[in-house]
Amino acid sequence: MTQNVHGTFISEKTNKIRWRPDPFGYSNSFITGSWDNDQNNIKLWNFEENEDDPDIYPFVIKNYPFEGDVTEAKFANPDYFVASSSLGSLYCLKVSSEITGETIITEERSWNKLHRSKNGDASSCTSFGMYESDIVTVGEDGNINLLTAQRKDIVRTIDEADSCSLNCVIFLKFNEILTGNLRGQMKIWDLRSNENKPTTTFMLSGDQIAATSLTFHPTQRHMIVAGDEEGSLTVWDLRQNIFPVNLLSAHSDSVSEIHFHPDHPDQLFSCSSSGELWHWITNRSGTLLNIENVETNPWFSTDSIKNKFEVFMLMPKLHKPINSLDLNRNRVLCSCDNEAIYLINNVNVYN
Template sequence: MLIEYVCNKLSRVRWRPVSDALIQPGFETSFICGTVDGGECNKLMLWSLETSSVDESVDICLRHELPFRGDVTQIIAFDNLAFVTSNVGTGNLYRFSEPSGKLIEMQKWDNLDAYGCTDAVYAPSLNSVIICGKEGAIRIVDINSLNNEPKKSKILSQTSLECIEFLSQNEVIVGNESGHLKVLDLRTNDVSMSLGYSLCIVSCVKKNPSNNHIIASGNDVGVVSLWDLRNNASHLLHISAHSSLISELHYKENENNTIITSSYDGQLLKWILSPSSQFKKVDSIMGKDGDSPINSFHININNDLIFSTDNEALYFGQL
């Protein structure tokens, strides 16, 4: 496991998509990070993993950094672009410049959410980024028409929307601060389904890569839940292994019955499910309860793992 102390608290870490990396050798090991708690002096940083030609050792190397206003709340890397949201309500679109390997700002939106953006997701079939925030509404940014004003939904929740996931061309699902999951029909701008969760904050939500109707969510007390949006949205699982907020949740590439979670309790866990979406076991990947909180992690298609902790450390390893 490689460790790099970056002297900045990293709120989000994201691999650059491998499909983009094929354009230029070496970019499959590039990733982008955003900082938090820096006020007006936050940063976006582009890193890469470089292998020594002498002893084949691997180093984490900073390639480029640029200032960013507000805390970074989400980074989405897709195609040759990165979209970054902040807690002051802004959204920035960047392009990866070749061959310099720098991030070039293309456009900025200053008022995506009056109280701060919390999460965003890329919708490939719409070629749009969909943002949620503390105002309780979503906004849709059309990447094909950057000069157009983002479309805004009506208020979907009286409490903050904390997370969002794209379900289909017509639907997204959001989780809110009061513990509910809501499915929004983008055609009618109405909530088509509302799932009772608990009084806990829904901190993250993801769909199963091969079954859009199977939804996994995490909350602020360390519980992972699984939902089936068919059959009147049945609740399949409700399991606790973390002792604190689940900061991120991702399905493992090419393993639709494996979920990885990170938490403020300092643990990175792997949840193994059966083909029928029943719980089998949970394994520890890194950390133990009481370690420095894990703020963010990401795994690429090659099973390369990066994650950041609250003690300003950046980690790289293989899953």
Template sequence: MEGRFVSHKISRVRWLPVSGSSLQLPEYFATGSWDAEQNKVCLWETSNTEGIETDQLFLEDPKPLCSINHQGDVMDLQFLDQERIITASSTGSVILFRCHLNDQKLSILQEWERAHYHSHSNAPCTSLVCNGPEIISVGEDGRINHLQADQKEPVRTIDNADSSSLNAVTFLRTTEVLTVNSIGQLKIWDFRQPGNKPRQIYSLTGDRVPLHCVDRHPNQQHIVATGGQDGTFCIWDVRQGSIPISLLDAHSAEMWEVHFHPSNPDHVFTCSEDGSLWHWNASVTTPDLPSFLQQGRRNFSISGSGANVDLNQSVTCAWLTMDAAKGRVDISNLLSAYVLSVNSLDVVGEQLVCGTDGEAVYITHDLEL
């Protein structure tokens, strides 16, 4: 499947948050590039008009509004608000940009140089998460930084948070973050507590498979999803136990991002090095679909507590209660013909955008939720 060529490999893509009613559709998104002589952060405008239909995706001509050079690969990118973008760099820096939509330009507001480093070299900053002006960064140096948008110095740094690379981070609560690392562990950090020890540690059993991504359920803070180097999709309940409550065979290569749908979290979206972009639907089952309607879809049983799941029962409590046989998840591959890595995705309402190593961006305006 051909994508819309944007002249650089996309490492991260994010919708600009919309103001006011949640019914308002996003019109702008930002991308960050990697593996280029000169990487860039770009801002794009897209319309909600009909594009060229190809399978489930609409290929659009997003209009480039502006771009700015970025030192190093863009390892992560988040909107702090409607006017500011924060990025994580492979150089170890964290960079804050201002979006001037009216003037169609981007400018640097602040840079925290060497926020992540080894003793004799820089260490890539791998992931960021924002909550208002609060910014948390993690990196390959095992360091956690608590930054504020209007302060040059970190509010707090946990220098020896982890002996392995921290690959992703998300907020659980206002004062708590959860990190995943390269030996298959989840750790909860409470910034009200002194020292450099996590409040709790969770881990995959067996092989220490690196975890690359994490997302928190938007309504139930104790439910988190992770994806790892082996493509496995895990659901965790951080209130109980130290291992995942469900573990699903998913992609055939590294899973780079996982996102609960922000307003319909029975739906989850994942993307992978294997070139697939999956829509996981745990809200309903479709046991009697004609075979011609099941093309491009896969049905996976959810396993948990060592029990196999009855494929003919519905998911009564999506993602969470895995005991007593709860059902199956319906999966659609939204990029069934794609072969290069899909590195990033973002979803709002019925709109999804993803970026790839094929120097292409794909957009759909009509997800089936």
């Protein structure tokens, strides 16, 4: 099969794009979240592949109005997803079908203005992480909020967790989170602790370079990769110490998102503000990635990097930032500030 790229002009900037999970694994549905509109929205899309027509044009199933820019969106399951707003709010939304067959999106629960500046104005909810029904949010106000999808009230707030904007957050364990801030400080928080202080603090690099994205290995959460505003990827093995075990010079501008492939965890995908979409593969001439072996794991080694990775551009460099990407089997979706979304088919993930 030949890899192919299908671009669709949608007349608005898209900040997030996410495949809708499918019980059978192969999805034809996804959502997009807009930004920089007078009235933003979350759209549910679908597409159908036609053997007689090689071009694939997605079509909108439902347009859901959204207050503020969509700053993050994640599916909890095929029927529910969570979205955050530049106005500091978080929404749990449900996708369902009416008796007439029409697909609808309804608000199941919302947490309004979770993040506020000191003068009371709304402050952007920059990111959130999910662990089963638990949700943790971070924002430009430097605060952390712990929520659960079953309750309207806030479980816990860590006020002034940081003195500057918190840009990204992930769960390491059910009780432990990792945050990255505007100055490149990485902090681990124990949510069971009564103290509003991190258990561990370390730097992304020697300089104050903002952390822009975080991800963990699908099967080994102690392996963490962070993207920064200068385009680099930094790797930690949190079992060993808080010093990076690898620094990869990657994109020429800020890293927007990074994702390990959920079914092929030796492969990583990244996109950037420089308009690049990359596919990282550990050397095919070797064995599959042994994440436990620090000495032979290419993600944990700085020696002979060029012989341990193959990096592919999934499509020609664009002239606008690629803000978001998502994976489904051998297909990649991405969204760009050129007001287009792209589907890349037949990505070579089956080494």
